[in-house]
Amino acid sequence: MVSKKFPYGGYKGQILRIDLSSMKTINEPLDPHLAEKFLGGNGLAAYYLYKEIPPKIDAYDKRNKIAIMTGPIAGTILPLCSRVGVFGKSPLTDMFFDSYAGGYFAPELKFAGYDGILIEGKAENPVYLWIDDGKVEFRFAEKLWGKGIYETQRLIKEELNDEEVQIAVIGPAGENLVRYAGVFFGVRAAGRGGLGAVLGSKNLKAIAVRGSSDITVYDHEGLIELSEKVIQQIMKNPVSGKTYYEFGTTPNVMAGNLAGVLGTRNWQTEVFPEAEKINGVAFKNILVKRNKACYNCPMMCGKIAEVNDGPYQGAVTEGPEYETLFSLGSLCGVNDLKAIALGDRLCDDYGMDTLSAGAAVAFAMELYERGILSLKDTGGIDLKFANAEAMLEMLKLISERKGLGDILAEGTRRAAQIIGKGSEDYAVHIKGLEPAGHSARAHKGLGMGYAVATRGGSHHDPRPKAERSGEVDRVTTEGKGQYVAIINNMTAATDSFIICHMAENFLGFFDITEVHSRAIKLVTGLNFGVDGIRTLGERVWNLERAFNCREGKRREDDTLPKRFLTEPIPEGPSAGLYITEEQLEKMKDDYYAFRGWDIQTGIPTKEKLKELGLEFTIKDLWD
Amino acid sequence: MGKINVDFAQCTGCRMCEIWCSLKKEGVVNPKKSRIRVTLIGLPEIPVPVTCQQCNSAPCARVCVSNAIERNETTGALIVDKSLCTGCGECVEACPFGAIFIHPVENIAVKCDLCGGEPECVKHCVRGFLSCDCEAPKVEKPTINSTSNQKRVKFAQKISVKYKGEKKNP
Numbered sequence: 001m002v003s004k005k006f007p008y009g010g011y012k013g014q015i016l017r018i019d020l021s022s023m024k025t026i027n028e029p030l031d032p033h034l035a036e037k038f039l040g041g042n043g044l045a046a047y048y049l050y051k052e053i054p055p056k057i058d059a060y061d062k063r064n065k066i067a068i069m070t071g072p073i074a075g076t077i078l079p080l081c082s083r084v085g086v087f088g089k090s091p092l093t094d095m096f097f098d099s100y101a102g103g104y105f106a107p108e109l110k111f112a113g114y115d116g117i118l119i120e121g122k123a124e125n126p127v128y129l130w131i132d133d134g135k136v137e138f139r140f141a142e143k144l145w146g147k148g149i150y151e152t153q154r155l156i157k158e159e160l161n162d163e164e165v166q167i168a169v170i171g172p173a174g175e176n177l178v179r180y181a182g183v184f185f186g187v188r189a190a191g192r193g194g195l196g197a198v199l200g201s202k203n204l205k206a207i208a209v210r211g212s213s214d215i216t217v218y219d220h221e222g223l224i225e226l227s228e229k230v231i232q233q234i235m236k237n238p239v240s241g242k243t244y245y246e247f248g249t250t251p252n253v254m255a256g257n258l259a260g261v262l263g264t265r266n267w268q269t270e271v272f273p274e275a276e277k278i279n280g281v282a283f284k285n286i287l288v289k290r291n292k293a294c295y296n297c298p299m300m301c302g303k304i305a306e307v308n309d310g311p312y313q314g315a316v317t318e319g320p321e322y323e324t325l326f327s328l329g330s331l332c333g334v335n336d337l338k339a340i341a342l343g344d345r346l347c348d349d350y351g352m353d354t355l356s357a358g359a360a361v362a363f364a365m366e367l368y369e370r371g372i373l374s375l376k377d378t379g380g381i382d383l384k385f386a387n388a389e390a391m392l393e394m395l396k397l398i399s400e401r402k403g404l405g406d407i408l409a410e411g412t413r414r415a416a417q418i419i420g421k422g423s424e425d426y427a428v429h430i431k432g433l434e435p436a437g438h439s440a441r442a443h444k445g446l447g448m449g450y451a452v453a454t455r456g457g458s459h460h461d462p463r464p465k466a467e468r469s470g471e472v473d474r475v476t477t478e479g480k481g482q483y484v485a486i487i488n489n490m491t492a493a494t495d496s497f498i499i500c501h502m503a504e505n506f507l508g509f510f511d512i513t514e515v516h517s518r519a520i521k522l523v524t525g526l527n528f529g530v531d532g533i534r535t536l537g538e539r540v541w542n543l544e545r546a547f548n549c550r551e552g553k554r555r556e557d558d559t560l561p562k563r564f565l566t567e568p569i570p571e572g573p574s575a576g577l578y579i580t581e582e583q584l585e586k587m588k589d590d591y592y593a594f595r596g597w598d599i600q601t602g603i604p605t606k607e608k609l610k611e612l613g614l615e616f617t618i619k620d621l622w623d
Numbered sequence: 624m625g626k627i628n629v630d631f632a633q634c635t636g637c638r639m640c641e642i643w644c645s646l647k648k649e650g651v652v653n654p655k656k657s658r659i660r661v662t663l664i665g666l667p668e669i670p671v672p673v674t675c676q677q678c679n680s681a682p683c684a685r686v687c688v689s690n691a692i693e694r695n696e697t698t699g700a701l702i703v704d705k706s707l708c709t710g711c712g713e714c715v716e717a718c719p720f721g722a723i724f725i726h727p728v729e730n731i732a733v734k735c736d737l738c739g740g741e742p743e744c745v746k747h748c749v750r751g752f753l754s755c756d757c758e759a760p761k762v763e764k765p766t767i768n769s770t771s772n773q774k775r776v777k778f779a780q781k782i783s784v785k786y787k788g789e790k791k792n793p
Contacts, residue, residue, distance in 0.1 A: 077642060077652050104638075104663070111653065150666050164663060187667045212727075214651040224646070235749060245750070292667065293637035298749040300635045304667050318667035 007032050009218035010072030010523040011040075016114045016136065018129065020202050021062065021121030025136045030115055036526060037613060040071040040115065042098050042495035043540040045087035048118060049096065050543055050617065055550045059091035059194070060177065060201040062122035068109075068168065068183075068207070069116035071498040072524050075107035075215045077227045079234065081519075082107045082295040083498045084168075084185060090193040092179045092356070092411045093432040093456050096547040099195055100460075100498060102294030102302075103188035105209065108166040112211025123203035130160065131209045141205040146172055148349035149184045156208050168207040171351020173399040174200035178409040180356035180434075184348065187318045188294070191353035192458060193433065194411075218525035226518055234298050237506040244301035244502065245291060249322035250280035252437070253330070259468075260572030261439035264330040265385050266362040267428050267563055270439055271572035274335035278325050287341055292318055299502060307338045317345035320354070326437030327358025332365060333385030343392055350399035359434030360408040360415065361394045366426045367419065379403040428561045431456030431553075438464040440564045442574040445472065445480040448587040451558045452484065452602075454544040460501060463487050466509035477583045481590025486510055486534075492544070493537030512537070539612040542604050545597075546617040555602035558588055625699035625737050626677040627659065627745065630752040636661055636670030640744035640753060647743040648733075656726075658735040659744050659753075672753070674744075675722040675735040677701055683714035683723055683734070691732070699756075700737035708732050 006013025006029075017026040038044045045067040057063050066088040073081035084106040090097035109117070113134040126141040139159075144152045149171045157163050166185065174181035174196035181196035182189045199205075217223050235241040243251060256262035257275035264272040276282065283305070292302030307315040320328070320340055328334060328343040347354045361383075367373040368383040375382070379397070381404075383390050397405025407415045412434055416427035428434060433456030440447030449462020462484050467474040472483060487510045494501065494516070507513050512533045521527055528536060559565075560579060568578040592599050596608035603621050610618070641657035649656045659674035677694075681701050684692040691707035692714065694700070708731040714723050715732065723734040735742075737755065745753045 075652065077646060079639075104668075107654075111655070153666055212653070212655040214653050216651075220650075231747075231749060290632065291635045292670075293635040295638055296642055297637050298639065300637060300750070302635070302667075304669075316667070 006030065008035050008072070008524040008526055009216055010076060011035060012110055012113050012115050012213075012215070014114055016117045016131070018117060018119045018136075019121045020119065020123040020127070020204060023123070023127075023138055027134075035072070035524070038540065039493075039496040039520070039526075039536055041069050041085045041498040042087070042492055043536065043543075044116065044496070045069045045085060045098065046096065046540055046543045046547065049087055049089070050547050052118075052120075053089055055620070056552070057089070059089045059094060059198055062202065063120070064089050064198055064201075066119040066195060066198055066202070067116060068119070069498075070106040070110055070114075071496060072115075073497055073499070073519060075110035076217055076523055077223055077296075078519055078523065079227065079230060079296045079298060080500045080503050081497055082297075083500055084109070084190070085495065085498055086183045086190040086195045088195050088198050090195065090432075090455075091177070091197050092194040095431065095456070095551055095553060096454055096544045097193035097195060098455070098495060099182065099190035099192045100495065101183070101185045101188040101190040102297070102500065103166070103185040104295045105166045105168060105185040105188075106498070107295050108209045108211050110211065110215055111213055112209050113213055117207065119199070119202065119204060121202065126203045126205050128156065128206040128208065129204070131207065131211075133211050133213065141203075144205050145175060148172065149187070149351050150349050152206060153186070156206060160208060162210060165208045165210045167209070169351070170196040170199050170205060171349060171399070173197070173350045173352035173409075175205075176399065176401045176409070177201060178352050178398060178401065179411045179414070180353040180360075181351050182353050184351055187348055189348065189353070192355065193353075193455065196351055217523050219522045223522040226515075226522055230515065231298055233506045239505040240299050240502060244299045247280035247284055248301040248303050250283045250303075250320075250325060252280075252322040253325050254279040254281075255468075256326075256437065256439075257330075258573070259442070260569065260574035261442040261468075262330050263326060263435075263437055263439065265333045266331060266359075266366040266426060268366065269571055270442065270569050270574060272330035272333075275330065277335045278329040278337050278340060282337055283320075283325070286337055294500075297500070299500075301502065305341050305344075307341050310338055312338045312342040315342040315345050317341055317348060319348075320344035323437050324354040324358070327355045327362075328391060331358050331362040331437070332391050333362075334388045334391055335386065336388045339388035339392060343395055346392065346395050346399075350395070352399060355436055356411060356434045357395055357398060358391075359428065360398065360412055361391050363412045363415065363427060364394065364404065364408055365390075367423050370426070372419065372421045372423050373404070377404055425562050428563055429457060430560060431557060433457040435459070438468070439569075439574070440560060441569050441578040443467040443474045444477050444579055444583065444587070445474070445483050447560060447564060447579045448477075448480055448584060448591065449484040449487065451560050451584060452588065452591055453488075454541070454548055460491055460495075461488055463491065463501065463504065463509065465504060469509070471509060475577065477587050479590075480587045481592075482594045483510070484587075485591055485594050488541050489534050489537030491537070492540040493533050496536065496540055535612070539614065542595075542608065542612050543614055543617065545604055546609070546614060546621060549603045550617070550620045553602075555588070555592075555600065558602055560584060625740070625756045627674050627735065627737070627742060628754045628756070629672045629674075630754075631671060633750070633752045634661070634670045634672055635750070635752075636663060636668060637749075638670075639747050639749065640672060643743045643747040647738065658733065660721075673720055673722055675701065676720060677735075677737070682717035682719065683732075686713045686717040688713065695736075698737045698740040701734070702736050703732050703734060705729075705731055
């Protein structure tokens with residue numbers, strides 16, 4: 001069942017291919033050369049999808065493919081590396097997209113015998129997939145269709161008579177092709193980019209996995225030693241060892257507000273006077289019932305929350321973490337922690353991204369307050385900022401694609417095109433993706449990083465931490481081209497491992513370290529070295545860029561929403577900050593030059609592509 | 624009596640106990656081979672670590688026809704004697720906790736043996752939600768019953784002296 005011939009440790013040496021059109025599955029051996037060149041996770045997926053998704057198809061075309069990938073370290077003794085990635089062409093950005101989740105799925109898939117799954121075609125009727133230690137079968141999912149992710153997983157566990165199977169699942173939002181529907185693993189979300197809707201378009205409701213095989217690593221003893229060291233490092237660090245355990249990521253609300261960088265009321269301002277009500281301390285005191293960890297993670301940033309009283313009594317959810325407190329909270333002007341907890345639960349159960357969903361509601365709230373949307377347009381909902389009830393009602397309508405929800409389910413970019421009347425000016429998105437809760441205006445590197453990101457407004461292409469912590473000057477534009485490129489290379493590489501980005505708290509905010517290099521060496525036997533891993537990251541990043549350039553994306557698409565380019569932050573400690581068009585273009589010049597990309601078009605040059613071993617992309621971009 | 628104590632209210636489900644147990648006992652990282660199993664119930668998953676309670680009157684030992692399960696007097700752990708176990712599975716049936724299972728390859732019963740008094744799972748539970756009595760220094764402390772025993776013997780000794788050789792003739 002499992003290839004014993006694979007020359008590198010950590011891998012199972014096997015990819016599961018699923019063709020939903022013909023209902024066939026193939027166990028495809030993994031080519032060791034791909035491991036050498038693209039490692040796993042993000043890198044492998046970018047390779048497969050560049051090769052196999054035809055250019056310029058609609059994301060809902062059955063020729064679009066979804067990859068669900070693990071990394072070589074998943075399931076081994078090394079902590080923080082058992083994440084799963086979902087990849088495909090996004091219906092929200094129409095570009096390459098990658099989204100990641102924790103939980104327990106990745107190691108289970110490895111134990112079941114696979115490094116990853118490649119899904120293509122479209123099933124005639126709803127199905128789910130059952131992978132039991134290398135045996136794969138399709139099962140009917142008619143009775144699961146329309147059900148939330150909680151109920152669906154309960155029913156699948158009941159049907160398979162195993163409480164402990166791990167399940168990837170989409171909710172009604174994915175079925176209804178909400179353009180920011182996610183793929184959920186337990187209650188952990190690969191939320192961003194709408195890849196859940198792509199699975200919905202393929203009629204694939206879920207993938208259940210159970211596995212019991214072993215994983216062999218290259219240097220067993222060495223890896224144990226490194227793991228014990230890494231665990232000590234994690235526990236010693238005040239953030240990864242203490243703050244995450246106490247509060248998760250929720251203290252970012254107050255930290256952001258005190259710095260005047262907390263996106264509020266659809267980014268009209270970045271100060272939220274009621275931030276304290278939705279901050280970490282309130283969260284812990286009012287909602288948290290117990291702490292929760294992903295597989296093999298001593299940080300334990302997950303929190304199980306429960307609402308004890310009031311109108312939302314009984315709502316139970318894992319979360320909300322910082323980004324959700326921002327998107328359903330300050331961005332919508334909502335100060336009711338309990339409503340946000342219910343909103344988090346609903347978004348999970350419907351199976352959609354809390355960030356884009358909250359941003360879509362906040363966008364509609366601004367249009368309503370400006371009179372662009374009327375009470376008639378909203379279906380009688382008083383869609384004012386701070387109206388928690390209205391926010392919750394809109395989430396439901398979006399997941400069902402009813403009324404105004406049908407328009408907002410398209411994402412802010414498309415919604416603005418449909419609504420018109422100047423609403424484009426208030427649509428805050430980058431390449432279609434609504435930005436996370438990290439200020440582009442106050443952190444200029446991050447801002448430019450959003451603009452050039454292959455995903456658009458994701459805080460996991462550029463990272464906010466170095467500028468946020470003051471380690472790097474947030475206001476200057478000098479050197480930011482190089483700064484962002486180095487971070488991109490790091491995230492693309494670490495997403496190929498796949499290692500949790502929270503590891504940056506003890507491994508550093510913006511570069512590959514000796515620990516990364518040793519981890520890969522000890523697990524796989526592949527001796528990249530620190531420089532080799534930087535190059536791996538650069539290769540993956542350029543391949544993603546090549547994918548997007550092949551889709552027709554150019555320098556002019558690397559831009560920011562009008563609000564960030566023309567409206568300074570109006571108040572608070574960061575008042576006056578924004579990125580001028582001129583600053584953005586200057587930073588882009590620096591970025592392209594550092595990257596070895598064509599300054600005029602933003603396309604990677606032939607020389608750069610050759611240098612990185614991506615010759616196969618040249619004919620698509622330059623001939 | 625030694626056993627692994629679990630703080631059920633605090634366990635976060637990181638499963639590092641399973642990971643390090645299987646590594647120590649089987650030489651591989653594989654939760655399904657661990658002697659302690661973090662059982663994930665419902666959604667959001669509530670993690671419940673389950674392992675041998677080293678029962679006083681142990682059903683597994685009582686039903687074993689080969690007498691393969693015996694208590695180690697130092698640690699208090701119930702140990703499966705590999706040379707005696709036939710893999711019949713009666714102990715699996717008898718255990719109320721599902722804490723003993725048949726090894727898929729070796730075909731004998733496996734269970735927590737408290738790692739000779741220094742359980743690996745306890746060592747690697749980074750926040751200390753697992754603990755083990757057997758880790759405490761082994762100082763003989765008089766329990767209520769042993770105190771009672773000592774008193775009884777002392778009393779009996781006195782009586783025995785008092786009545787020694789004082790047989791009353793009728």
